[in-house]
Amino acid sequence: MSGALEKSLAILEYLVAHPDGVALARISTELNMLRSGCHRTLHELIGYGYVRQMPHKGDYALTTKMASMGLSFLSRSGVVDIAQPVIDRLARTTEELVRLAIVDGERLTLVAKAQGAKSGLLYDPDMGIDLRLSCSAAGHAWLMTLPEDEAAARVSKQGLGSPRQFGPNAPTTLKALQTALRAHAKRGYSLIQDGYAPGMSSMAAPVRRKGEPTTGVLVIAGPSARLTAKSMARFGPELMAAADELAMAGQASPLLKSANVGTWGNGSDEDDRY
Structure with missing residues (x-):
């Protein structure tokens, strides 16, 4: 998988099915990404507010930002x-x-x-x-x-x-x-x-x-x-x-x-x- 946008979208779509969070190793393996590149993309998404890192195990999960955007769109x-x-x-x-x-x-x-x-x-x-x-x-x-x-x-x-x-x-x-x-x-x-x-x-x-x-x-x-x-x-x-x-x-x-x-x-x- 190549391309920063493609990687970001793939991670976001993947995390939709895992509200409890997923470990970096599993994300990179199932999405066929290099672990270092996957880690970098996850932290970019954290910086933009779309992903959060769980406090205990360090797993990654979506924030409510995308849900909020979707609800706002439907409302408007x-x-x-x-x-x-x-x-x-x-x-x-x-x-x-x-x-x-x-x-x-x-x-x-x-x-x-x-x-x-x-x-x-x-x-x-x-x-x-x-x-x-x-x-x-x-x-x-x-x-x-x-x-x-x-x-x-x-x-x-x-x-x-x-x-x-x-x-x-x-x-x-x-x-x-x-x-x-x-x-x-x-x-x-x-x-x-x-x-x-x-x-x-x-x-x-x-x-x-x-x-x-x-x-x-x-x-x-x-x-x-x-x-x-x-x-x-x-x-x-x-x-x-x-x-x-x-x-x-x-x-x-x-x-x-x-x-x-x-x-x-x-x-x-x-x-x-x-």
């Missing part, structure tokens, strides 16, 4: 202010977890949520993660709006989900994924059971104005024992109506309005979609 973008009332209402209606993911280039990232379940088993994944496109309802809802070759290219670049890493029903081939995407597109929203995680069901609808690219995805998720195929079919019209409402209101948010514009084509060719 207006997306949470616009989306939260819609998400809250859908969560109350379904009594399940509702999430909004934003299309950001090649990524689909969770940015807002509302928990509708008041008791029993709650499903609540970490916010800010980049979702696996091949086996998440959100990923499928986005992919089904893209031309087939673009969808396949995005999934191939990120990698297919496997049952060992995700749920037993996660697609393991592009052919299986394409079959699922066609069914989702015909329905108008994606529907997955035991795909993203064992025992978890989810459904998602794209946030998009007619003839324009998908800018986000609205998701309902919950335990499979409660969020059954029957209940998801019942929630389908409300999910799509909420997604349409967000698509219209999203014109007031710079982030939602500009998401996915100018990347991989505009996704506006109806004839090439699933």
Whole structure:
């Protein structure tokens, strides 16, 4: 690995998954960096306030500076202010977890949520993660709006989900994924059971104005024992109506309005979609 910027970004992205801190030796080994260069880059990041060194073992961890920047960005973008009332209402209606993911280039990232379940088993994944496109309802809802070759290219670049890493029903081939995407597109929203995680069901609808690219995805998720195929079919019209409402209101948010514009084509060719 070469280049000061590349090294810095690799370290920052690596440390996101290690909030308790990581030793220098492990960082340099797993990122294939010389220990001396890794040490120098870490201390430059400390100087800029992005990394801190733990007081006892000397491990390295992120500070809250990046999180603060991200939250400030989302706040100024207006997306949470616009989306939260819609998400809250859908969560109350379904009594399940509702999430909004934003299309950001090649990524689909969770940015807002509302928990509708008041008791029993709650499903609540970490916010800010980049979702696996091949086996998440959100990923499928986005992919089904893209031309087939673009969808396949995005999934191939990120990698297919496997049952060992995700749920037993996660697609393991592009052919299986394409079959699922066609069914989702015909329905108008994606529907997955035991795909993203064992025992978890989810459904998602794209946030998009007619003839324009998908800018986000609205998701309902919950335990499979409660969020059954029957209940998801019942929630389908409300999910799509909420997604349409967000698509219209999203014109007031710079982030939602500009998401996915100018990347991989505009996704506006109806004839090439699933």
